[in-house]
Amino acid sequence: LCYSGCVHGAPERCDYSGGGMNEAGALAVELSGITKRFPGVVANYNVSLRVRPGTIHAVVGENGAGKSTLMKTLYGMHQPDEGSIAVNGRGITFKSPTDAIAAGIGMVHQHFKLADNLSILENIILGNEPVGRRGRIDSAAAKTRLTELAASLGVSFDVDDLVGTLGVGERQRVEILKVLYRGAQILILDEPTAVLVPQEVEELFATLKRLVAEGRTVIFISHKLDEVLRYCDEITVMRQGTTVATTTPSQVDRRGLAELMVGSDLPDPSGRETPIGSEIVLAVSDLSVAGAAAGAKLALEGISLSVHSGEIVGIAGVEGNGQFELCEAILGLMPLVSGRVEIAGRDLTGVETRERISSGLSYIPFDRHREGLLLDAPLWENTMLGREDEPALTSGPFIGRRKAEADAREIIRRFGVRTPSEQVPAFALSGGNQQKLVVGREMATNPKILLAAHPTRGVDVGAQAAIWEELRHARDHGLGVLLISADLEELIGLSDRIVVMFDGRVTAELDPRRATPELLGTYMTGEIQDREAAR
Numbered sequence: 001l002c003y004s005g006c007v008h009g010a011p012e013r014c015d016y017s018g019g020g021m022n023e024a025g026a027l028a029v030e031l032s033g034i035t036k037r038f039p040g041v042v043a044n045y046n047v048s049l050r051v052r053p054g055t056i057h058a059v060v061g062e063n064g065a066g067k068s069t070l071m072k073t074l075y076g077m078h079q080p081d082e083g084s085i086a087v088n089g090r091g092i093t094f095k096s097p098t099d100a101i102a103a104g105i106g107m108v109h110q111h112f113k114l115a116d117n118l119s120i121l122e123n124i125i126l127g128n129e130p131v132g133r134r135g136r137i138d139s140a141a142a143k144t145r146l147t148e149l150a151a152s153l154g155v156s157f158d159v160d161d162l163v164g165t166l167g168v169g170e171r172q173r174v175e176i177l178k179v180l181y182r183g184a185q186i187l188i189l190d191e192p193t194a195v196l197v198p199q200e201v202e203e204l205f206a207t208l209k210r211l212v213a214e215g216r217t218v219i220f221i222s223h224k225l226d227e228v229l230r231y232c233d234e235i236t237v238m239r240q241g242t243t244v245a246t247t248t249p250s251q252v253d254r255r256g257l258a259e260l261m262v263g264s265d266l267p268d269p270s271g272r273e274t275p276i277g278s279e280i281v282l283a284v285s286d287l288s289v290a291g292a293a294a295g296a297k298l299a300l301e302g303i304s305l306s307v308h309s310g311e312i313v314g315i316a317g318v319e320g321n322g323q324f325e326l327c328e329a330i331l332g333l334m335p336l337v338s339g340r341v342e343i344a345g346r347d348l349t350g351v352e353t354r355e356r357i358s359s360g361l362s363y364i365p366f367d368r369h370r371e372g373l374l375l376d377a378p379l380w381e382n383t384m385l386g387r388e389d390e391p392a393l394t395s396g397p398f399i400g401r402r403k404a405e406a407d408a409r410e411i412i413r414r415f416g417v418r419t420p421s422e423q424v425p426a427f428a429l430s431g432g433n434q435q436k437l438v439v440g441r442e443m444a445t446n447p448k449i450l451l452a453a454h455p456t457r458g459v460d461v462g463a464q465a466a467i468w469e470e471l472r473h474a475r476d477h478g479l480g481v482l483l484i485s486a487d488l489e490e491l492i493g494l495s496d497r498i499v500v501m502f503d504g505r506v507t508a509e510l511d512p513r514r515a516t517p518e519l520l521g522t523y524m525t526g527e528i529q530d531r532e533a534a535r
Contacts, residue, residue, distance in 0.1 A: 026089025028053040028186055028217040029074065034083035036069055038428070040420050043069040045241045047083070051186075051234075056208060056218045058228040061238035062262045062460035063432025064418040067221050070238070071188050074219075075107045076100035087186070106179025110191040110431070110458065111369070112171050116164030121146065123163050124178045149180050152214070153207050168319045169200035173207065186217045193227055194457055194486060197318055197521040205231045223432075223460050225254050237261055262462035274476045276496060277309030280345070281360070281449040281480035282330070287339030289325045298337065299325040301504045307449060307480040312471070314495030314512070315484040316520050322504040323484050324366055327451050330482075331363060332356050344448050357386060360448030364439055364455050366484075368431075372438040375427040379419060380408035382426050383441045390445075407444070415440035416466055432459040439467055443474060450474075453484045468494060488517040502526050 029051040036044040044066045051057045061067050072078045074085065076094030085092055087103050094100045097107075114123050125142050132138030146159050155173050163174060172192060179187060189208075193201045208218050208231075222228055228235055229249045237245045237260045245260050252260070289300040300322045307313045317323055328334035330341055332353040340349050343359045365371035373382050384393055384404050393404050408422040415436045419429060426434060439455050455471070456464040471494060475481060485491050491498055492512045500508040500523040508523050 026053075027051060027086070028055075028088060029219070030086040030089075031070070031074065032084050032086075034070065034073060034080045034085075036066075036073055036078055037081050040424075041428070042241055044073070044080075047238070047241070047243050049236055049243065050246070051217060051219060053088075053217050054212055054215055055233040056212060056220055056231060058220045058222060058232040058235045059238065060222060060225070060228055060235060060257065060261060062462055063436070063458075064240075064430045065238040065261075065460075066241040067238055068190070068430060071107065071190065071219070071221060074100070075105060075188060101182050101184070104183060104185035105188065106182060106184030106186070107188040108172070108175040108179060108190065108192060110194060111367075112175055114163045114171060114174060117162065119160050119162055120157055120166075120174055120177075121159040123174060124159075124181050128182055146177065146181065149177055153177070153180075153210055155207070169196055169203060172196070172204065176207065180211075185215070186219070187211065188219045188221070190221045191223070191458060192220070193222065193224060194454075196486065197524050198488065198517050199521045199525055200318075201227065223458070223464070225257050225461065229254060229257065258461050262460060274310060276311045277478060279309040280306050281309050281343065282307040282482060283340075283342040284326075284330065285340040285342075287326070287329055287341070288337040289322075289329050289334055290337050297504075299504050300329065303339070303501075303504075303506055305499055305506065307482055309448070309478045309480050310475055311496045312475055312481040312483050312494050314491040314498040315482065315501055316488070316491055316498055316510075316524055317484075317501035318524050319486070321501050321524075323453070323501060325504070326501075327363065327366070327453060327482075327484070330356075330451060331361070357445075361451070362442045362445050362447035362449070363451045364442050364453055366453040368434050368438050373426045373434060376425055378423050378425055379412065379417075379429075379437060380405045380422040382437060383408040383411050383422075383444070385441065387441070387445060411437065411440035411444055415470070416463060432463055435459050436463055436467070439470070443470055447479065449480045449482070451482050451484075454486060455483070456485070456487065456490060464490075488520050491520070492517070500524060 027050050029049065031047060031049040034044050034047040035042070047066065047070055049070070059067050069078065073080050076097045076099050079095065085094065087105065092103060121139065121142060124146060130138040130141050132141065143159055150157055153173065163171065166174065176187070192204060196204060212218060220232055232249065235247050235249070235257070236243055239261065283306045285304050287300055287303040288298050291297050291299045303326060305313065315323055325334060329336060332351060336349070340347060342348065343356060343361055346359055348356050348359060369375065374385070387393060388399065393407060394400050395403070405422050412419060412422060417429070417433050417436045417440065419433065429437065435458050442450065456467050459467065471481060483491065483495060492515050495512045498510045498512050498515060498520070499506055500510065500520070502524065503526065
């Protein structure tokens, strides 16, 4: 018989015999000799992973190390070319994620798979709706079960609330509830803390500890080494497609873990070579933007800020507090209720986006998939996006393909993008390598002002250090940067000033020399809303 959370809704008719149970002393997950090949690439080679039940097990490694491919193989999205998978001591073959879910495995992806226009309840039961009398969805039964699950996690929801009204931390809990609702005993979390403030990280791991105490198992993929060392029971390190070590936090420190991953420690992002310039390259005055729905409150209300040449101004804030709308308004992609936008001394408030870019504006977007890349196009075409009319990339009125390919190769080299060639489609790269490509493209324009939204999200410690170094070098040569980041150490280390946004307004300005992640988190969550903070 299947376990009680069978996705088929009828355990007596399910022929799966292993879900949810664990033979005495068996490992929760055991991957042995896993090899996965794609055309021209060996993503995983002879990988082994042993995860004990009732633990939080971290999988770490640099971008392109094969972590995501391995987890997708465990979740049934890929089938291994070689090797075996055992769950709770029983060998098994997954042909699809449905098989993995039936075996008690759930995956929470880095990019949430939620529909903003549906309620929490509708999102969680989507595709697994309980059926009552006359074939109708039994919403009452679903609500009862979800209430019990939420209580077991120490969280409370009104399950009729729209997901679109939730903050990032709440959305993550909805994702966790979704996989638990489907009976998951083994949870795979891909970069779960990438957009959380310290208080939300604490709350997430309190939730995970509760799950582990109940006997569930968590596989935790992360680039944040401090969190891995603080919260995880065991750590498996991957490099160049294979496993190189399994250790515990008591056996390794941050430096040693970084060396296992990439061969070097993560340098300090602070320090500058030149003073801040006098030219104001970005000035935003009394900027207000309407909310998404008719009659809704303003998404931005009276925002005023400036960035000088050679200055990095950090924006701290929980996602959904107006950072996205601020960038869209500066880019000219969102209509203003009021306000003014000046770039390099020019009033460009009513000017189209193309002219703003020509005036020296560049943008690393929030979502590299939706806004930054053509996933099916080759890398050389992606590095041209927004730069199609640059003389260095054209031959008369036509695109100069050889020039564009050479330019792409230089960006790939300079930013350490791991790829066989510039002809590879963007979807074939790991998420971190996609991010490095986008950052490289935007930096290649030599802009005056760079809007950098989460520039190191999803990249490993080595790539993070390289991107930091590029930003510092460009800043020291006059680039102004508006930096939006969920990595508070990054904000503190790189920024010359930090502006806090909450509920669409600027609520504080902090001196990074005196700020701490905990203090920033307090401002970001609205516990302190004082515009004047000690410098």
